[in-house]
Amino acid sequence: MTDFAIRLDAGSGVPPYEQIRTRVSEAVDAGDLEAGDRLPTVRGLADELGVAPGTVARAYRELEQAGVIETRGRSGSFVTGDGVQRRAKAAALAYLAETRALGLSDTEAVALVEGLS
Numbered sequence: 814m815t816d817f818a819i820r821l822d823a824g825s826g827v828p829p830y831e832q833i834r835t836r837v838s839e840a841v842d843a844g845d846l847e848a849g850d851r852l853p854t855v856r857g858l859a860d861e862l863g864v865a866p867g868t869v870a871r872a873y874r875e876l877e878q879a880g881v882i883e884t885r886g887r888s889g890s891f892v893t894g895d896g897v898q899r900r901a902k903a904a905a906l907a908y909l910a911e912t913r914a915l916g917l918s919d920t921e922a923v924a925l926v927e928g929l930s
Contacts, residue, residue, distance in 0.1 A: 817846055821862055829864050833872035838881055841892055848894040852882060855890075879903045 819836045821829050840846040852858070855873060859866040873890055876882045880902035884890045912922035 830868045830871040850892045852890040
């Protein structure tokens with residue numbers, strides 16, 4: 814595990830899970846956390862920050878969906894490898910969210926992208 818610290822701003826209007834998610838993402842982008850680094854356990858980080866385990870779990874789930882971290886069962890959560898791939902996945906997820914909001918199916922959204930090349 815790396816020497817990585819997260820501090821929450823209780824006076825911020827940003828929910829704690831979002832502060833955790835943002836801080837981990839920023840640390841990965843800045844190189845403070847690198848591929849293979851193990852993150853604190855959900856319960857451990859929750860205790861350290863004084864928040865409910867569900868708050869940390871939500872942040873970790875969103876980080877995993879964005880491809881920033883991966884969970885390896887009882888082994889823990891780890892920073893994933895390729896930053897370019899992570900950003901591309903995040904962009905793809907944002908694109909799908911936008912096209913879904915417009916009423917398109919995922920198949921239709923992909924067809925639009927394939928039609929650009």
